[in-house]
Each structure stands twice: as C-alpha cells, then as structure tokens.
Amino acid sequence: MIFTTLTGVVASLALSATLLPAAAPAQSRSSPESVQTRSLLEEPHECAQAVARCDGTLAVPLDWDDPSSERIEVAFAWIPAAEHATGTILANPGGPLPALPDLPHLQQVLGPVLDHQNLLVVDPRGLGKSSPLLCPGLKLTEPDTIAACSARLGSRTRFFTADQAVHDMEAVRRALGAGPVTFYGNSYGTAYAQAYAARHPDGLAAAFLDSTMVTSTDGYALWPMRFRPDLLDLVCDRSRACRALPGDARRTYARLVAHLRERPDPEVPLVALWSVARVNEPVFGREVNAAATSYLAGDPEPLRRLARVLAGAPSQPIEGAEWAGYLAYRCGDGSFSFDRDADPAERLDQLERYYLRERPLAPYTPADLGLDVRTSVEFCVNWPTPRHSPVLSPGADLPDVPVMVVGGDFDTHTPAEVSAAMRVFPDATFVRVPFGTHSLAWGVGEAGECVRAALRSFVTAHRVPQARCTAENYRALGAFPRSLDEVAPVPAAGLDAGRRRVLAAAFATAADAVARRNPYSLFHGRLTDQPGLRGGRVAFGDGSVTLDEAAFVPGVAVSGQIALTPEGRATASLSVLAPGSPDGRAYRVELAWEAFTAHERPVLSGTFDGTPFKTRELH
Known part of the structure; x- marks a missing residue:
C-alpha cells in the first residue's frame, strides 16, 4: 500500500x-x-x-x-x-x-x-487458546493502558x-x-x-x-510507517493518458498537499487526502492522479468525490484484553526508530526526532494527519523489550x-x-x-x-510453478473533462465526429460507474448508490448498475442499465442527452466491453442510434 x-x-x-x-x-x-x-x-x-x-x-x-x-x-x-x-x-x-x-x-x-x-x-x-496474555481495559491508542498492561503481566512477556x-x-x-x-x-x-x-x-x-x-x-521485524509516492508514479507510468498530464505524479501530489495545507478544504481534509492515495484500491489508483491535477486546475469535484467515500468507511477498534499478545510479539520481535533498551521517555524523544529528521511521511508531517507518535504511529514506546530476541x-x-x-x-x-x-x-x-x-x-x-x-x-x-499472476486490471485516467469539447472522439467508423464524441462521453460515464464494481475494490464495493460526478445518480445492484441522468461530462446526461458478469463482461443499454442532439431527443446507445483490463482502451462494440460500430484495442 x-x-x-x-x-x-x-x-x-x-x-x-x-x-x-x-x-x-x-x-x-x-x-x-x-x-x-x-x-x-x-x-x-x-x-x-x-x-x-x-x-x-x-x-x-x-x-x-x-x-x-x-x-x-x-x-x-x-x-x-x-x-x-x-x-x-x-x-x-x-x-x-x-x-x-x-x-x-x-x-x-x-x-x-x-x-x-x-x-x-x-x-x-500468548494468543488465542495458547496461554493467552490478557489485559482488561487495554487500548492500543492509549499509551497509559499499554504501560499498565506491561506492568500487570511482568517480565515473563519477554518470552x-x-x-x-x-x-x-x-x-x-x-x-x-x-x-x-x-x-x-x-x-x-x-x-x-x-x-x-x-x-x-x-x-x-x-x-x-x-x-x-x-x-x-x-x-x-520491520514495520515501516511511511508514505509511498513512488506508487503514484507506478500507476501513472502504466497509462498513456496519465503520463500526458502536466508534471509528474508525485510532484503534483506534493503540490496538492501544500495547497490544502495553506487553503484547507473541509471536504478534503489532509487525513482524507492521505487515504485517497490508496492506489491498492483500484478506484483510487485509477483516479487519484487525474483528480489531483484537476483540483489544482480549479476543478475540485473528482477529488471530493473520492474523499466522500472514505468518510463512512468502517474501522476496527484495536482494543480489548487479548491485544496484549499482539503487543508482546510486535514489540518483542520488532525493529523501531528508537533503541530497544531505552526507557519510554528516551524512546519517545528518539521517535519524534526521527520523524523530524527522516520525514518518512513526506510530503506530510505527523501534525498534518493529527498523529501522535505514541498513539497512532508506534504502540511499543511503553512496552519494555529486555531480551535479545x-x-x-x-x-x-x-x-x-x-x-x-x-x-x-x-x-x-x-x-x-x-x-x-x-x-x-x-x-x-x-x-x-x-x-x-x-x-x-x-x-x-x-x-x-x-x-x-x-x-x-x-x-x-516443492517446485516453483510458471505462474504469471497479476492484479493489474485498470489503467489510470488522464484529465477529467470539463466539457464535451474536451472529450476525445471514439475512433468508430460510420459515425461523424460529433456522434463519436457523444459516444465517448457515454462510454466514459458507463466506465466510471462500472469501475466502482472492480473486484479488488473494498471501499467502493460497499456502495449501494452514489451521485454522478457532474450530476444525476448511479445505483449498484447485484450484477447491475443503473444510471439516472448520470453526468460524467458536463451537459451529457446518461440513463439506462448496465449488466456486469462475474467475469467482468459489461453490456449497457443507454439513452444519452447531449448538446446538439437532433430535435432535443436522446441518442440510443448499446455498448459491450471488457470492464476490468490493463488495456489503455478496451475493444468497444455496439450501436449508436442503430449504427453498428467496433473499435480496436489500445494497449
């Protein structure tokens, strides 16, 4: 992560x-x-x-x-x-x-x-049914309870x-x-x-x-507490559209952190921005670089949409008597940025100096994220480790x-x-x-x-198989379009440039909705519905996505149904209202594509107002 x-x-x-x-x-x-x-x-x-x-x-x-x-x-x-x-x-x-x-x-x-x-x-x-170490009232986020637990259990915990x-x-x-x-x-x-x-x-x-x-x-054992901006580069480098964004990914993100530090946005607090950079979550990885670029260019909505999903995410409390066993291993086996033989006051001083000197959270500071190094960064400050182990x-x-x-x-x-x-x-x-x-x-x-x-x-x-496993099933986005004119037309023969542009906007809207059902997504996988990026609504069912005037591109409202198979095959039947529609009527668009692939642009086929089309795959 x-x-x-x-x-x-x-x-x-x-x-x-x-x-x-x-x-x-x-x-x-x-x-x-x-x-x-x-x-x-x-x-x-x-x-x-x-x-x-x-x-x-x-x-x-x-x-x-x-x-x-x-x-x-x-x-x-x-x-x-x-x-x-x-x-x-x-x-x-x-x-x-x-x-x-x-x-x-x-x-x-x-x-x-x-x-x-x-x-x-x-x-x-010390865990489960094996002579468990127990400390009633233990909360890993409260250092005093850790110190009290250590005193309660005594020196035998070193084993x-x-x-x-x-x-x-x-x-x-x-x-x-x-x-x-x-x-x-x-x-x-x-x-x-x-x-x-x-x-x-x-x-x-x-x-x-x-x-x-x-x-x-x-x-x-190393338990690194760090920010990994190199992963922003990794997902962006794999995408032609993302590489076309101005600047490089990690510097853009650092500029965004500095911007929000100076001009806080209540919809994107720094701690939420930290979580938005979870590129291991495919929706965040797909969108974070483009959303950061858009925010700095005066378009905050893509980033705010990502941050909203995190607000209601469940978290697990790390408290209870049984966590004493966890502490014994983590602290007894662990390597830290303080001396194992130092007392708690010395450890805390060493830990704070380490974060000031090395800045492992850069471009953040612990203060940006509301982190107390004892309660949110390292629980082992108050747990003695007297044995070489x-x-x-x-x-x-x-x-x-x-x-x-x-x-x-x-x-x-x-x-x-x-x-x-x-x-x-x-x-x-x-x-x-x-x-x-x-x-x-x-x-x-x-x-x-x-x-x-x-x-x-x-x-x-006992032989290593020739396994070629990969979880790479998305490509990072480029810019979020602010108008239909900014949408690159789909290369579909038989349609004029205007219709190809509307088709591209319709597909982008459908693909944006379906991305929320990526099989590796935990946060977005919990959603039952979500507003469209620029308006309207998206609802998620069992193997289906419903668009109700959902707008990914300003001025292009898409309604209809998308069916999604367990294998990731998506088919959509949509009505699309867009600027310049003949007589103000909606276009009828049928689409079919592979939803979760590492291709830059998957094969897209279907009909646009009855005219069939099929595009080529772009790797």
Whole structure:
C-alpha cells in the first residue's frame, strides 16, 4: 500500500478473512477430537493416532533456554490428510493474532491439497487458546493502558516472541510424529517461517511465503510507517493518458498537499487526502492522479468525490484484553526508530526526532494527519523489550530447501525489498505480482485464484510453478473533462465526429460507474448508490448498475442499465442527452466491453442510434 499506519496494518491483518472469495464455509472432515494436555515433550501426543481432526494442547517451557522454567500450554489443530498423506503443511495466517480461528480459511485456500497433505495449525503462545496474555481495559491508542498492561503481566512477556513460539511449533510437530513440514506463512506468518527455518532447519522441507515480513540488519521485524509516492508514479507510468498530464505524479501530489495545507478544504481534509492515495484500491489508483491535477486546475469535484467515500468507511477498534499478545510479539520481535533498551521517555524523544529528521511521511508531517507518535504511529514506546530476541539472527545459516516467495507492488514492503531480503535462503524464488496487495493467496478475483493455484502446486511438488499472476486490471485516467469539447472522439467508423464524441462521453460515464464494481475494490464495493460526478445518480445492484441522468461530462446526461458478469463482461443499454442532439431527443446507445483490463482502451462494440460500430484495442 502507499502508506502504512499501525492502525491500518492491524485492521488489515485482523480483517484479512474478508478478502477471501465467496464460498461455502469449509467443513471439518469430522467432529474434532478433544484430548488431554500432554506434559512430557518426549512422549507422543494422542493426536498422532487421529484419523480425523484432532484439537489438543501441549505443555512447553516458558523459556526454551531453561528447561526447568514454568510450563505453559500451546493449543493446536491437527488435520490428517483425507487420503494417503505425502507430507505435512504447518500454516500460520499472520497477525500476529490467534491462528486457530482462521483454520477454515486456511483449509479453503489450500483446498484439494489437503487430500494428500496433513495440516498443522498452532496458536502462537500468548494468543488465542495458547496461554493467552490478557489485559482488561487495554487500548492500543492509549499509551497509559499499554504501560499498565506491561506492568500487570511482568517480565515473563519477554518470552512471548517468535523465536520461542517456533520452538513450540517444533515440539508439537515432534509430538505428532510428523516429518519435515512445508511451512505456509502469510503476512506475519512469514516471520514465524523465517524464525523456524533458522532454528529448526531439519524440520523444514520447503516454505511458501506470502506478503513477507522483512527483517532489519539486526534481525528484527520491520514495520515501516511511511508514505509511498513512488506508487503514484507506478500507476501513472502504466497509462498513456496519465503520463500526458502536466508534471509528474508525485510532484503534483506534493503540490496538492501544500495547497490544502495553506487553503484547507473541509471536504478534503489532509487525513482524507492521505487515504485517497490508496492506489491498492483500484478506484483510487485509477483516479487519484487525474483528480489531483484537476483540483489544482480549479476543478475540485473528482477529488471530493473520492474523499466522500472514505468518510463512512468502517474501522476496527484495536482494543480489548487479548491485544496484549499482539503487543508482546510486535514489540518483542520488532525493529523501531528508537533503541530497544531505552526507557519510554528516551524512546519517545528518539521517535519524534526521527520523524523530524527522516520525514518518512513526506510530503506530510505527523501534525498534518493529527498523529501522535505514541498513539497512532508506534504502540511499543511503553512496552519494555529486555531480551535479545531477533526473528532472524544475523548470519543465520538457513536450510537449502525450496522456498517460494510472492509479493505485490502495493504491499507493505516493496518487491525489491522482499526479493533482496529473501536471498538469505539459498534456494528462494521471488515471484512479483503486479499491482498485488497484501495476503495474495487470500485475495479475490483472478489474482487470488492464480496465487492460490501456485501455492497448491508448490506445497504439493516443492517446485516453483510458471505462474504469471497479476492484479493489474485498470489503467489510470488522464484529465477529467470539463466539457464535451474536451472529450476525445471514439475512433468508430460510420459515425461523424460529433456522434463519436457523444459516444465517448457515454462510454466514459458507463466506465466510471462500472469501475466502482472492480473486484479488488473494498471501499467502493460497499456502495449501494452514489451521485454522478457532474450530476444525476448511479445505483449498484447485484450484477447491475443503473444510471439516472448520470453526468460524467458536463451537459451529457446518461440513463439506462448496465449488466456486469462475474467475469467482468459489461453490456449497457443507454439513452444519452447531449448538446446538439437532433430535435432535443436522446441518442440510443448499446455498448459491450471488457470492464476490468490493463488495456489503455478496451475493444468497444455496439450501436449508436442503430449504427453498428467496433473499435480496436489500445494497449
């Protein structure tokens, strides 16, 4: 994504299940078997003999470096393969949050692979059912409650980190008698995968890493809080129309921020402008550069329309006793812009100086966005980290096993950053997913299906498939027309220039409405209706869009129905009132096109007042 706020990352990981394709809930192969906790690590666990899903717990040391330390319980689910097992998948969905609640989603993502692969899912210690760390009254946006939580839980929290959690996972694997595992890590699950590979190389047969956590030079997990103007350039550079806009994308956006700082617009506060730059949301990515250019040229409506959608967007509260476990991992495993051994006052001073010196949010400042660095930027200021516990120790000798890594352009870490970081694995292959976001195998649309197919192939054969997955299904707009004269005519033979211009305006209106139903769109996908850009109304139904005198181009009112198939084929039957219409009547326009493509101008066919036409595709 273009930027990463702590609140946004937490919410996106906690809500990752909402990105799954619609499907029937995954069914267990039979009712889970309840078993008693095992206290002797060297003994086989009852679940080792299970022929159906078996839920169990295992007693493990709080500190694996001290076998005599306090024992805690870790919970797991073991799902034997439906048929003959050829291997075992150890999966973690990320967070760092409880893993067991996401078991149905993991089953759905892995699909038919589980006919011949066992599945092991372990709740990391301190989370879910594994000796959870709990602090009633905890709110991550209130530093005092974080400090109180740390004091309440005491020094034992220093052992609730990835380096300890992977020892638990290995203990469960051994207690079940499972052979080396294929580790499937999503998001923070990739941090566990790296920690496991470094500490238990003999237990790892292969790994599939989706949306990888990158570690710092000292081995701790990086959680970058930054603005990514380079992504504005990325989406614009892919579009001929956007490249034709004056200036370059990032400088135009910086000018817009400065303009709104000096002359605030209540309809586009700076915090809303920050969110409008979510190019991982296809509607925003398609329009933000053109909207910024239009605003600076005196046409504010395109940008205001984008900002309005954000006003009613739901957000997830990050509060509750169970978030103590999240803090233990984030703060214990994390690398920050302050010293881990500094006290809270020193950390806050270092953090504030870092944001003044490095300006990672440029062209914004924290003040522009109303951010307090302790409540909105970094929760770990008030959480002590007294133990050396890197996720991946510098110079770790990682096993020479097949590793497939997938990452998208719009993820938290850039493809270049992930590719470079994963060179620590001797046999790692990085696969970039253009325009991909976070949790790729959990995603919707063709990109999600493609990455899931690659995942299933890899965990079965331990060979990287020839996958060419992409989430690039739009091209950024150029200028928003202020009149019909500014619309470039559609190159349709058999129509005069005036009709070709009206046809172009009608298609632009229809395409603008249909863009709100892009399968990768979350914000606009929630809309049931929206005003037209220049007037009228657009209503969204199940597989249909209704235009009621909707105006994308001033003076051109479009009414009618658009049908949209799940594959993205759009057909429209429209009436179009435009300046110069003969006798003031509406033109009748029939259109057909592929709605969601990475082509500059898709093939457009249909009729204009009964005259058939078809255009050529422009890449």
